[in-house]
Amino acid sequence: MQQEARLVTVDRVWSGRWHGPSVVRVSPTAIHLVGAAAAEHGAHAGRGEHADLPHLPGTLFSPFTDSHVHLGLVDAEQLVRGGIGRVLDLGWSPDVAALWPERGRVDAGWPEVQVAGGLLCPPGGYPSLAGWAPDDAPVVVADAADAERAVVRMRDLGASVVKLTLNSDVGPVFDDDVLRAIAVAADLVGLLTVAHVQGAGQVRRALDAGLLRFAHTPFSELLSDDLLDRAADGTWISTLDIHRAADGDRDEAQEVAIANLRGFRERGGHVLYGTDLGNGDLPVGVNERELRALQRVGLGREALLRALGSDDSLDAGQDGAHWTPRASWVPQPPPGDERDDPAWLARASVLTASTLQEHLS
Ligand SMILES: [Zn+2]
Incomplete structure (x- = not known):
């Protein structure tokens, strides 16, 4: 089990509203949104201040x-x-x-x-x-x-x-x-x-x-x-x-x-x-x-x-007691056609501090 808090970047976050590329802090007791990633992650991005963080592809959701x-x-x-x-x-x-x-x-x-x-x-x-x-x-x-x-x-x-x-x-x-x-x-x-x-x-x-x-x-x-x-x-x-x-x-x-x-x-x-x-x-x-x-x-x-939510658990600035050590996660971005959303969302698994490592790219 991963015992320490880690910062990772993720492509997008839903926490009752959409966030683009974000920095997320994952610990055994809480997952929370730290804020927007300063630079796009990936091959085409410049080396922003978060380029050295491990990256979680896809979409992270309030549980x-x-x-x-x-x-x-x-x-x-x-x-x-x-x-x-x-x-x-x-x-x-x-x-x-x-x-x-x-x-x-x-x-x-x-x-x-x-x-x-x-x-x-x-x-x-x-x-x-x-x-x-x-x-x-x-x-x-x-x-x-x-x-x-x-x-x-x-x-x-x-x-x-x-x-x-x-x-x-x-x-x-x-x-x-x-x-x-x-x-x-x-x-x-x-x-x-x-x-x-x-x-x-x-x-x-x-x-x-x-x-x-x-x-x-x-x-x-x-x-x-x-x-x-x-x-x-x-x-x-x-x-x-x-x-x-x-x-x-x-x-x-x-x-x-x-x-x-x-x-x-x-x-x-x-x-x-x-x-x-x-x-x-x-x-x-x-x-x-x-x-x-x-x-x-x-x-x-x-x-x-x-x-599906629980829309308060990932928002930055919330009291720590409201955060949960779990988030739902889908490795793919939202589909272009909303008719494909049910199949996309059904690919979800739950991310915790202990399952994070296997998903990082
Ligand atoms: Zn019943």
């Missing part, structure tokens, strides 16, 4: 984030090799998930991890009977008093968000009082809620309860203009590629989700890239198909990158 994963079902190290440097885990055994943020802090072969812990649901509600969920992943909330206990328990385990389910396609759902009690309890302890909203009429119920952050783009029904207007203050995690028909046919639920996400974005809604990784046959790493689906929604290059 790509998958905002909806289930780490209990995938290989976290493979995810890092596939370019994902940060994840939000949206549900597993709370006592197991509680260990992951620390693992992500000490092990650069892992992504940086935030967790929800368990999934708050009513007795018998999703995912109580789902094959993928460990027995203790559903955290049963029977009434408003339970809501506060469950939220405080997740907070004490180190959760960054509270995950709850509102899925009328599979089992019973919370009544309005308990929904509101969860939203209020989460607010009181300073945690965001992330709701799995599925089934006709459930988006309206979530919004009525003040729940604005959704684990999936709604796919059960085409949402009215009124609901989209109300939803647009919130954040939706995309997960468009969980809907897939065989043989490349268009999937009906995906078409509904794409139309909803388009309307949501047009009204200013905030979109995060997320895949529900662990749910079915999805690539472990940057998912090219998810990015293509987001392009169909209308996201151009910078919108895609914003959905």
Whole structure:
């Protein structure tokens, strides 16, 4: 492992905005942008003051984030090799998930991890009977008093968000009082809620309860203009590629989700890239198909990158605590045609102080 900080030059950097040739400082605890390289690197460049620094070809990004994963079902190290440097885990055994943020802090072969812990649901509600969920992943909330206990328990385990389910396609759902009690309890302890909203009429119920952050783009029904207007203050995690028909046919639920996400974005809604990784046959790493689906929604290059970010971690002048020891990196420059962006971004791997050396030219 490389123990000391190194300065390298890189062709370009995305940190919420584009930077040209740049000097980047890489250490085991932080990667950050020092500033613009004074002279172009390469055979045609004059010998600028940075010409003696080792050079990293390609494009360096704030760590790509998958905002909806289930780490209990995938290989976290493979995810890092596939370019994902940060994840939000949206549900597993709370006592197991509680260990992951620390693992992500000490092990650069892992992504940086935030967790929800368990999934708050009513007795018998999703995912109580789902094959993928460990027995203790559903955290049963029977009434408003339970809501506060469950939220405080997740907070004490180190959760960054509270995950709850509102899925009328599979089992019973919370009544309005308990929904509101969860939203209020989460607010009181300073945690965001992330709701799995599925089934006709459930988006309206979530919004009525003040729940604005959704684990999936709604796919059960085409949402009215009124609901989209109300939803647009919130954040939706995309997960468009969980809907897939065989043989490349268009999937009906995906078409509904794409139309909803388009309307949501047009009204200013905030979109995060997320895949529900662990749910079915999805690539472990940057998912090219998810990015293509987001392009169909209308996201151009910078919108895609914003959905993949974490946009504060590389900017010069930020407080050191905000920097991460990981960045995502693609060895190639951005393609001339934005239609090629998903394939380009899917070539990403995660750069750390210990993997830097093998990539320097
Ligand atoms: Zn999920």
